[in-house]
Amino acid sequence: MSDEMREELARLLQAAGLPAGDDDVETQLQTTFPVMRRAVQLLHAMPEARREVPAVAFDADPPLDGWHRTEADR
Amino acid sequence: MSARPRTAVASVEAALRRADELDPRLGVYMTRFDEPARRRAAELDAETAAGISRGPLHGVVVAVKDNIAVAEGATTAQSTVLDPAWGRDRDAVAVERLKAAGAIVIGKTTLHELAIGHPEPPGRFPEARNPWAPDRYVGGSSSGSAAGVAADLFPIALGTDTGGSLRIPAALCGVTTLMPTYGRVPLAGCVPLSYSIDRIGPIARTAREAAATLEAIAGPDVRDPASADRVGEACGDEHDGSLEGLRIGVERAHHFPDGTDPDVAPAFEEALAVLAQAGAELVEIVLPHWDEAVAAHAVIEGAESLAAHQPDLRDRWHDYTPWTRLALSRGALVSGSDYVQAQRVRRVVQKGLARLFGEVDLVASPTLGIAAVPLEKLYASTATTLSLFKHIHTRYWNCAGNPVMSVPMGFTREHLPLGLQLAARPFAESVVLRAADAYQRRTDWHEQHALPASEGQGR
Numbered sequence: 426m427s428d429e430m431r432e433e434l435a436r437l438l439q440a441a442g443l444p445a446g447d448d449d450v451e452t453q454l455q456t457t458f459p460v461m462r463r464a465v466q467l468l469h470a471m472p473e474a475r476r477e478v479p480a481v482a483f484d485a486d487p488p489l490d491g492w493h494r495t496e497a498d499r
Numbered sequence: 500m501s502a503r504p505r506t507a508v509a510s511v512e513a514a515l516r517r518a519d520e521l522d523p524r525l526g527v528y529m530t531r532f533d534e535p536a537r538r539r540a541a542e543l544d545a546e547t548a549a550g551i552s553r554g555p556l557h558g559v560v561v562a563v564k565d566n567i568a569v570a571e572g573a574t575t576a577q578s579t580v581l582d583p584a585w586g587r588d589r590d591a592v593a594v595e596r597l598k599a600a601g602a603i604v605i606g607k608t609t610l611h612e613l614a615i616g617h618p619e620p621p622g623r624f625p626e627a628r629n630p631w632a633p634d635r636y637v638g639g640s641s642s643g644s645a646a647g648v649a650a651d652l653f654p655i656a657l658g659t660d661t662g663g664s665l666r667i668p669a670a671l672c673g674v675t676t677l678m679p680t681y682g683r684v685p686l687a688g689c690v691p692l693s694y695s696i697d698r699i700g701p702i703a704r705t706a707r708e709a710a711a712t713l714e715a716i717a718g719p720d721v722r723d724p725a726s727a728d729r730v731g732e733a734c735g736d737e738h739d740g741s742l743e744g745l746r747i748g749v750e751r752a753h754h755f756p757d758g759t760d761p762d763v764a765p766a767f768e769e770a771l772a773v774l775a776q777a778g779a780e781l782v783e784i785v786l787p788h789w790d791e792a793v794a795a796h797a798v799i800e801g802a803e804s805l806a807a808h809q810p811d812l813r814d815r816w817h818d819y820t821p822w823t824r825l826a827l828s829r830g831a832l833v834s835g836s837d838y839v840q841a842q843r844v845r846r847v848v849q850k851g852l853a854r855l856f857g858e859v860d861l862v863a864s865p866t867l868g869i870a871a872v873p874l875e876k877l878y879a880s881t882a883t884t885l886s887l888f889k890h891i892h893t894r895y896w897n898c899a900g901n902p903v904m905s906v907p908m909g910f911t912r913e914h915l916p917l918g919l920q921l922a923a924r925p926f927a928e929s930v931v932l933r934a935a936d937a938y939q940r941r942t943d944w945h946e947q948h949a950l951p952a953s954e955g956q957g958r
Contacts, residue, residue, distance in 0.1 A: 434832070437831050437832055438828065438831055440831070441805070441809065441828075441830075441831035442809070442812075442813040443809075443812055443813065443816070443824075443828050443831055444813070444816045445816075445824075445825075445828060448821075449821065449824070449825055449828075452821060452825070452881060453821070453822070453825040453881055453885075454825055454828065456882070456885060457825065457829055457832070458832055460797075461797065461798070461801065461829055461832040461833060462832075463794075464793075464794035464795075464797050464798055465794075465798060465833055465837045465840075467790060467791055467794045468791065468794055468795060468798065468837065468840045468841055468844050469837075469840055471788075471791050471844055471847065473788075473847045474840065474843040474844045474846075474847050477843040477844075477846045477847055478843070478846055479839050479842035479843045479845075479846065480695075480842045480843070480845040480846040480849060481695070481842055482725075483681045483682050483695070483725065483727075483900050483925075484846075484849065485680065485727070485900075485924075485925035485926055486853065486925070487846060487849050487850050487853055489850055489853060489854070
């Protein structure tokens, strides 16, 4: 993990009020943080989700033709 | 239901003797309710004598994962942080319903800390051992529930699943589980981990027992606004064991990464042959948006579980074990908009699956790409655990919300259990249970017992 990324990690943990120590970073967070960054990038790069409605309430039968139709729906 | 001792009292006494004999080395029970169970058994036997039957669970001994409230004892969730007053003297909705159906709650089972922790050497709490190989991982987080069924300490248990916590231990212990559709079973009375993902479900030896348990605990409740109003939909319809007319999608693309145990593929092919022999049509499919679904699960679970624990993490950081506090901290690494984006991606995944389930009735895959690994490896380094995540094929379905079963699929050459995962469209529990039952009518993997019967014990 780069110094820049390490600093960002420390900033995020501090902002959340989490008293993670160096041991916590060494044992796991330095592995987890890049994984979470990649996950987030993947989510924001998904074109089908660009105008999708969040699934904050579970819908067993999501309407396939939403008000915003995506390329995948056509 | 399989054959059991004739009376509820006899069932309870047999279960208690078995626990006395085996639990000191299995670590299945967090708490036992010996006397309340005896009293309840006597009441139920009196009902039976009066010609009253509450149904298939009447007089059946069950255990409950210790993150689900049971009035007879405290709930710890295997945590020293959880307020000891949480859920005191109250039953979770699912437990209320089990009791009303005549089940006898005999105790609470061990888990991984707060349903997200890492296996740890016994010390703070008892830790469940895999009855097939006590030096191997039992799976989690519903560890005690799965190990207890596998060791015949009780025939049925409740567990929870947020990333595989029912299916992983069920697969590694060679027993059957059903993670119901999100909302099918109310979560009220369950220690929350991830509000929009958590599910309660049964672990049992057979699909029929899982169906009977689900029938008892399913249905809406005002105390859980996310519980679904699907009253009147049977979960485990009677059927003849035929799968004629069912199309099963076979998923290989995301289930055989490098390092998969070489015994998994032959066992999976054999399982598919059994399903085909039962009349199912098999078609090759690829699950849509796999990587995105797994990523969305990580972000949603991370954010929601941090929200559940943030005040305690700030004040009592060192009262959590290192793995747990760092797993919960993942939520601090994403933003609010990341969370919403993950929920948008989740909808895309659900739509993709809605299309897929227009073509097939079920999706079949291995539950895991590995069997139980040696515990010493996991104790030695959390990096080992992280490296195994690619072989855990459960999280996709936690993101999606569909009902999913894991049923025993045979053994490795080291005689360690493997699991077959079957998923259906939302609220089609009856379809997945039908397939699992048909499979179990033609196989005997679910009838293999990890430990010999105790003297005088009925099976």
